[in-house]
Amino acid sequence: MSSPSTGRVEHAYREQGGKLWRALVLYSGDRDVASEAVAEAFAQALDGETRIVSVERWVWRTAFLLARRRLSDRRTTDNRIPEQPYRDSEVSLELKMALLRLSPSQRAAVVLFYFADLPTTEVARRMGTSRAAVGVHLHRARKRMRALLEEEDGG
Amino acid sequence: MDRLRERLHEIDATPAPDLWEDIVGRQPSPPSRRGSRYLALAVGLMGAFVVAASLWALRTMLESDATRPTPGTTQLVRANGLLALARGRPAPEGEAPRTSLVTVDPARGDLRTLTSMDSRTTPTWSPDGDKLAYISNGDLVVLSVGESDPAVVAPCDPSGCEGQGSPAWSPDGSSLALWADREGREGLWLVAADGSGPMTLLAPNLSFGTPSWAPDGRTIAISGTPSANPDDHAIFLVDSGTGAILKTIRPDDLEPWFGVSWSPDGRSLAFDAVGTGGDLSRAGIYIVDSSGDGLRLATACHAFELCMDSKPAWSPDGEQIAFTRTGQERGSDGMLGDIYFLLLDTGEVRPVTSGEGLDCCASWQAVDMGKA
Numbered sequence: 022m023s024s025p026s027t028g029r030v031e032h033a034y035r036e037q038g039g040k041l042w043r044a045l046v047l048y049s050g051d052r053d054v055a056s057e058a059v060a061e062a063f064a065q066a067l068d069g070e071t072r073i074v075s076v077e078r079w080v081w082r083t084a085f086l087l088a089r090r091r092l093s094d095r096r097t098t099d100n101r102i103p104e105q106p107y108r109d110s111e112v113s114l115e116l117k118m119a120l121l122r123l124s125p126s127q128r129a130a131v132v133l134f135y136f137a138d139l140p141t142t143e144v145a146r147r148m149g150t151s152r153a154a155v156g157v158h159l160h161r162a163r164k165r166m167r168a169l170l171e172e173e174d175g176g
Numbered sequence: 177m178d179r180l181r182e183r184l185h186e187i188d189a190t191p192a193p194d195l196w197e198d199i200v201g202r203q204p205s206p207p208s209r210r211g212s213r214y215l216a217l218a219v220g221l222m223g224a225f226v227v228a229a230s231l232w233a234l235r236t237m238l239e240s241d242a243t244r245p246t247p248g249t250t251q252l253v254r255a256n257g258l259l260a261l262a263r264g265r266p267a268p269e270g271e272a273p274r275t276s277l278v279t280v281d282p283a284r285g286d287l288r289t290l291t292s293m294d295s296r297t298t299p300t301w302s303p304d305g306d307k308l309a310y311i312s313n314g315d316l317v318v319l320s321v322g323e324s325d326p327a328v329v330a331p332c333d334p335s336g337c338e339g340q341g342s343p344a345w346s347p348d349g350s351s352l353a354l355w356a357d358r359e360g361r362e363g364l365w366l367v368a369a370d371g372s373g374p375m376t377l378l379a380p381n382l383s384f385g386t387p388s389w390a391p392d393g394r395t396i397a398i399s400g401t402p403s404a405n406p407d408d409h410a411i412f413l414v415d416s417g418t419g420a421i422l423k424t425i426r427p428d429d430l431e432p433w434f435g436v437s438w439s440p441d442g443r444s445l446a447f448d449a450v451g452t453g454g455d456l457s458r459a460g461i462y463i464v465d466s467s468g469d470g471l472r473l474a475t476a477c478h479a480f481e482l483c484m485d486s487k488p489a490w491s492p493d494g495e496q497i498a499f500t501r502t503g504q505e506r507g508s509d510g511m512l513g514d515i516y517f518l519l520l521d522t523g524e525v526r527p528v529t530s531g532e533g534l535d536c537c538a539s540w541q542a543v544d545m546g547k548a
Contacts, residue, residue, distance in 0.1 A: 034199065039192035047187060060195045064202035090457070116183050124401070136184040154434070156339050160357065166180065 030066045033076040038063070040137065041084055047132045049088045050121055058088040081137075082147045089125055119166050127165070130158035257492060257541030258282075260299040260308050261515055263289070265533040277310060277319070279541075282517070282528055290319065291326065298342035298386055298435075298487065298537035302349050302369070305541045309343045309352055309369070316343055316354060318369065329371040332358075342386040342537070345369065346416070347393040353378070353416070354387065355398065364398055364414060378419040382412055385434050386487075390466075391442045395422060399432035399447055411436055411447055413466070425468040430458065435487040439494055442466065446474060446488035446497050459484045461499050461518065475518045475525055477501055485516075492542040495520055498528070500536045 038059060045055035062084035066076055120128055126148070133144040134155075145155045259282055264275040277293040280286070292312065293299060299310035306321045314332035319325075329352065332340050341355035349369060356365045356375070363380040364387060367373070378396075385400040390413075399411045409431035413423040425432075430449040437446045444463050451458030460476025474497065475485055487500040497520065502513035513534040517526045529535040 031196065034196055038195065042192040042195075043187045043190060046190070047184060056193060056195060056198075060198045060202065063195070063199040067199065067202075116186075131180075132184070135181045136187075138181075157341075157357075160339065163180075 029076055030063060033066070033080060034063050037077055037080070041081060044081075044132050044137050045084060045088050047120060047136055048085065048128055049092055050117065051092075054088050054091050057091065058084040061087055078143075078147060081133075085129055085133075085147065089129075092125070115170060119170055123162050123165060124158075126154075127158045127162035130155050131162045131166070134159055257301070257305060257543045259498060259515065259528070259538045259540060260301055260310075261529070261538040262293055262297060262299065262310075262536045263529075263533065264536070265531070277308065280515070280529060287529075291324070298489075298539055300343055300345055300539045301541040302345050303347055303542060304349055305543055307369075309345060311340055311342060314340060316340055316352065316367065318371075327371065329369065330354075330356075330365075330367050330375055332356075336360075344387040344389055344396070346389050347391055353389065353396050353398075355382070355385065355400075364396065364419070366416075378416070379412070379414045379421065380419075382414075385432070385436060388437050388445075389416065390438050391440060397436045397438060397445055399434065399436045409433075409449075411445065411464075423468065425464060427462065427464055427471050430462065430471075433486060435489075437488045437490045437497070438466075439490050440492055441494060444470075446490055448486035448488060448499075459486075461485050461488045461497065474520075475499070475523075487537045489539050491540050498538040498540065500538070502534065502536075 041062075042055050042059050045058050046052055049055055049058075062080045065083060066080050120131070123131065129148055130144055133139050133147055134141065139147070141155045141159070148155065258279045260277065260279050262275050263278045275293055277290045277299050279288050279290065290308075294311045294313065297311040299308050301308060302318075308319045309329070310317060310319070310326075312326065314337070315328050316330035316332075317326035317328050320327075330340065331337075337356065337358045339357050343352040343354040345352055346369075351366050352369050353364060353366055355363070358365065358375065361377050361380060363382045364378045365375045366378045367375040379398075381402055382398055382400065385398045387396050387398040389396050394416055396414045396416050397411055398414065399409075401409050409426075411425040411427075411432050412421050413425070414420070415422050425445075427449065429452050431452055433448045433450060435448045438444075439446070444465055446461055446463050449458070449460070449462055458476075461474040462471060463474050464471045474488075477485055485499050485501050489498045490496075491498065497518045499516055499518060500513050501516050512532065513536055514530055515528040515535050515538045517528055518524075519526065528538075
């Protein structure tokens with residue numbers, strides 16, 4: 022049940038939680054990382070709700086930062102990417118591997134632009150960077166993914 | 177790339193877990209985690225209070241100082257010059273945020289809005305302090321002092337130009353270096369500052385940082401990644417004559433980010449970076465000897481999760497570094513950020529600009545004291 026103080030955050034979760042979770046699965050390749058980042062970001066939003074202007078924007082940005090930090094921690098501690106980064110039903114195998122071979126910033130830009138369907142200005146806000154930098158990330162990611170997907174297609 | 181969009185949306189068929197009970201169950205926060213955040217916040221606020229009190233005391237002291245310049249003089253300003261920066265401010269509902277090129281007198285606080293420019297790019301003073309080069313609508317333009325309309329030096333025609341980054345003047349003022357992806361070739365490009373010649377690709381396959389010329393004009397530093405290996409973050413020192421990479425600086429456990437700035441004596445480089453793997457807890461401004469040795473942290477902000485210091489610019493007298501401190505988003509333009517000074521002798525950090533919106537990417541005007 023919602024209290025008055027949780028209403029705005031809960032509304033944002035009901036509206037955006039599923040889409041954010043899927044975006045983070047694409048970004049991290051790991052459902053557990055996505056679930057933890059979503060839960061912690063919304064929990065932090067509840068914690069500081071009165072200081073946040075746009076819950077949706079804040080939560081997306083925080084969740085991506087948390088996921089990136091989690092991936093960074095994992096790289097430090099066990100130096101592995103998940104053996105089965107995505108499950109079979111999610112996206113095709115070649116797309117999974119192409120995504121995982123992008124840099125974190127390129128991957129975030131691709132997910133936010135092509136999956137979350139955000140304009141580059143909004144992608145920049147959520148990544149905490151400039152529109153120009155997002156343009157560069159997308160440009161380079163497109164080049165890289167085109168090459169990777171063509172490799173997979175044998176082209 | 178509509179096919180890519182379509183393929184990514186295949187995941188829409190995957191049901192997301194309902195995490196709301198988990199989210200609410202995390203309230204109230206575990207003391208060990210949020211307690212430390214509040215402790216950090218409290219320490220930060222106390223620190224801010226101490227800094228504010230110190231600044232107030234310093235200002236009071238300066239105002240009583242008989243050697244203080246009289247109003248109307250520019251003595252202190254000319255010692256270090258004006259700052260040029262990009263100022264983004266919230267726009268009315270339904271309109272895009274606007275970014276203006278502004279100059280700020282750091283000693284007096286006077287601010288002058290000149291014209292529009294692209295957000296988060298760095299306007300750069302010419303060595304003689306009479307011109308500003310910057311990116312506007314993707315084009316490289318130069319605005320001369322006393323004029324209101326910039327001259328286009330290198331247009332970015334969408335048919336052959338994917339993007340251009342912040343420019344850097346050569347020490348003799350004859351050339352500008354910038355990252356660009358033009359004519360199907362990405363890297364560090366050079367162009368005559370008056371636009372009289374074609375752009376030439378100096379160092380191919382280098383990434384998109386903001387370049388900085390060494391004071392002797394022989395070397396250009398640019399941070400980022402090689403096109404072929406986006407995971408290899410480094411600072412590249414490029415021969416400004418041949419384009420050869422003279423040295424690659426890979427600071428331990430850090431990923432250099434966008435900004436790099438030579439010290440006026442050419443001995444050191446200030447640069448922004450995050451930790452390896454994008455570790456934001458190590459984000460900050462670092463200094464390293466131009467030999468690649470002597471890495472040290474200059475400043476960082478950890479009071480808030482999303483706070484980050486970036487875009488360093490060494491002052492002409494070598495005593496300060498201007499940088500951009502971005503914080504949590506506020507208002508309709510999404511980001512809040514201001515220009516700060518780091519005083520290198522004491523380590524003190526002073527705010528220079530304030531307000532709702534994003535002030536970013538400062539550069540210093542070097543002043544010829546012999547000028548009128």
